[in-house]
Amino acid sequence: MTAVRLAVSELRRLATGTMPRLAVLAMALVPTLYAGLYLYANHDPYENLDEVPAALVVQDEGTTTTDSVTGEETERTFGADVADELEDDGGFGWVETTQQDAEVGVRSGRFDAALIIGPTFSADLVSAGEFDPEQASLTLLTNDANNYLAGTIADQIVGQVRDSIAEQVGTEAADQFLRGFASIHTNLADAVDGAGQLLDGSRRLRDGTDDAADGAHDLAAGARRTAEGAATLDEKVGPLVDAVDRLDDGAGNLSSGLDDLRDATASLPADTRRLADGAQEVADGDAEVARYGRQASAAAHDVLPALDAVRDGVDTALADRLDGLVADGTLTRAQADALAADVQDQVTPVLDTQRAQVTDSVAQVDDASAQLDTLADGAQQVADGADSLADATPALADGIASAADGADRLADGTSRLAASTPALAEGVGRLADGTARVASGASDLADGTDRLADGSADLADGADELRDGLAQGLGQVPDLDDETRTDTADTIGNPVRVRDESLSSAGTYGGGLAPFFLSLAAWIGAYVLFLLVRPLSTRALVAGRSGLATALGGWAVPAAIGVVQVGLMFTVTKFALDIDPAHGLLTALFLVLVSGTFVAILQALNAWLGAAGQFLGLVLMLVQLVTAGGTFPWQTIPEPLRSLHRFMPMTYAVEGLRQLLYGGSLDAAGRCAVVLAGVFLGAIGATALAARRRRVWTVTALQPELVL
Structure with missing residues (x-):
């Protein structure tokens, strides 16, 4: 009840006098004016695009097309078709003019865009049918200094025109293509009949040539067998002579080479033994050097303890000497300690440096x-390998000597064989020549009859395949009636139809912006309230009321005005701007939650920071403008703003209103409501802590540094 009494007291303060009442009324109307004017101005900007001036330049000279079936020629001017389409329903207010006037107009701002259709536009469109393809082009002239979005919209309009022209040209080309099939179908039918007649004649020719080929083959078979035997013998003997000669040469080379190898390896056993002995001596020497290295390492390691002992002795001697000087009164204890410190400062770095150098030297010795x-x-390891090699070389030398003796005997035998083979080869050659001439004549006769028989068979097979192929092709060539041909050409020209199925729809451009502007208006409404309403009651702070009661009492009055704000804003949006929410009651309740949460956030900022909190509330609004994703998808904003998206309360206000206004997911809207409720509780808790803290009055509280 304390919070209610505090709220009533604050409300009475605000309602005292005519000007405060008018101020409260004005603040209640601020969100409605803000959201209403923005949504009204952006309700459906595309509906009035015909008021946007745009220049249209038609330079197309037209072209002549020839029907591929009938040969009929037709005059076509696609540029005029484009102009008619744009002037009938082309989005902008198109004005046909010259290229010079269009360029001047776009540069001066008299036209927002200009579309130029070149002189070869029609000729380029039909060039593919002449197998000399050229892409037809449209020149779109824009000037972002006039209006950036006008250029973007012009790009979309010209793209739609281009798609329409491409569909029309593609449909006409497909129709010509399909009509050509009818002529092909008729010609193929005649070809099938001719192929059948050719097949009958080729079959009769094939039967006659088969009989002649059989006799010729019998004659050629005997002669071929005789010639083959003689040729085979001749082929065997000829290579035999060459092989025997190569064998004789190779045996001689092998014998000579093995003799040389035997002579060269005679001293190899003694040489390898000397190598093994030398390697062992090297190994023994290296082992002795390694032993000396280990002794040097051990000696180096003894240096460090000795050096440390010397350092300890110096410290002890210095301490004893100074104690003696103190004892005989030469120095005081303070002087002795100072002298000892000086000596340590000078001697210790030197000793440390020398010890580090000795340590490095010991590591190098190791x-x-x-x-x-x-x-x-x-x-x-080298010595062991050399010893094994020396043990194996006597057996190697003995094997080489035995191989040399065998090679000498082989060379003698091959020389005798080479002397007798030429006479044998000469006789076999004369026999092969005679039988080859007989077989050649018989083979020529048989080959001629075979080629004749094969040719007649191939002719019959080819005629058969030709007839079957033409018949099959005739069945595959479409023979369409006029209606089917027209429907097919339309489908080829425009093969894809886009069907727009929307799970939820905003209806208009203004309806799409409504969640963002309503949320922003609620924040602005809450912000302006604290230009008049105090975040915390001074009377409650002086009276020592509880922090929570004081916070709720300070929140209740601006929250109640916020309910009036969103109520007026919802009424104008629904009834005056014709933006009909899919869930009306839930939308109104959600707006109340949004307003109450925003009031709590701004109350906490003002309670903790005073005038700086008011400024921070303005900064926070600016941050939420770009992170809430109210216009473009939030994923498109750069870092680090994208990372702030999930932490801004307006994000959930916009998302929840989208789901409720457009008939989206109630579960998603519920999650947004839960997040906002959590933010509300956190803000109220922060305000309660601020109220408890401000029970103790400070100099800054009585006389703040900044007042707005």
């Missing part, structure tokens, strides 16, 4: 010792 050990191991 590395060298490890490398010497590795070298010694490698040298021993």
Whole structure:
């Protein structure tokens, strides 16, 4: 009840006097004026596009098209068709003019855009039918200095015109193509009949040539067998002579080479043994050097303890000497300590530097010792390998000597064989020549009759395939009636139909912006309230009321005015602007929640920060303008603004209103309501803490640094 009494007291304060009442009424109307004017101005801007001036320049000279079936010629001027389509229903207020006037008009702002249709437009459109294709082009002239969106809309309009022209030209080309099939179908039918007659004659020719071929083959068979035997023998003997000669040469080369190898390897066993002995001596030397390296490493490691002992001795001697000087009165204890510190400052860095150098040297000696050990191991492995090689070389030398003796005997035998083979080859050659001439004549006769028989058979098969192929092709060539041909050409020219199915629809451009502008208006309405309403009651703070009661009492009055604000705004939106929500009651209740939450946020900012809080509320509104995703999808905004999207309360206000206004998901709207309710509770809690904190009056509270 304390919060209610505080709210009533604040309301009485605001209602005292005519000007305060008028101020409250004005603040109640601010959101309605803001959202109403914005939505009214942007209700359906596309409906009045015909008021936007645009220039149309038609330079098309037209072209002549020839029907591929009938040969009939037709004059076509597609540029005039485009102009008629744009002037009938082309979006803008198109004015046909010259290119010079259009360019001057776009530059000066008299025209927002200009479309130029070139002189070869029609000729380029039909050039594909002449197999000399050229893309037809439209020149769109825009000037963003006049209006950026006008240029964007002009791009869309010209794109629709281009699609319409492409559909028309594609349909006509498809119709010509399909009508050509009718002529092809008739000609193929005549070709099928001719192929049948050719097949009958070729079959009779094939039967006669088969009989002649059989006799010729019998004659050629005997002669061919004799010639083949003689030729085979001749083929065997000829390579035999060459092979025997190559064998003789190879045997001689092998014998000579093995003799040379035997002579060269005679001293190999002794040489490999000397190599093994030398490698062992190297390995022994490396092992001795490695042992010395390990001794040096051990000695180096003894240096560091000795150096540390010297340093400790110096420190002890210095301390004893200073104690003696103090004891005999030469120095005071303070002087002795100061002198000891000076000595330490000068001596210690030097000793540390020397010890670091000794440590580095010890590490280098350790590395060298490890490398010497590795070298010694490698040298021993080399010595072991050389010893194994020396053991194996005597057997290798004996094998080479045996191979040389065998090669000498092989060379003697191949020489005798090579001397006797030429006479054998000469006799076999004379026999092969005679039988080949006999077989050649018989083969020529048989080949001629075979070619004749094969040709007649191929002719019959080809005629058969020709007839079947033509018959099959005749069945595949479409023979369409006029209605089917027209429907098919229309489908080829425009193969895809887009069917627009919307799960929910905003209706108009203004309806699409309504969630954003209503949310923004609610924030502005809450913001202006605290230009007049105090966030916390001074009387309640002085009286020591509880923080929560004081916070709720300060929130209740602006929240009640906020209900009036959103009520007026909802009424104007629904009845005056004809934006009919899919869920009217839920939309109104959600707007009340949005307004109450925004009031709580701004109350908390004002309660904690005073005039700075009012400024921060304005900054927060600006941030939410670009992060709430009220116009473009929020995913399109850059970082770091995109990361703020989920943390701004207006995000959930816009999303919830979208679902309720357009008939979207009630679950999604409910989730947005839960988030806003959580923000409301957090803001009220923050205001309660501020009220509790402000029970203690400070100099800053009594005389603030900044007052708005």
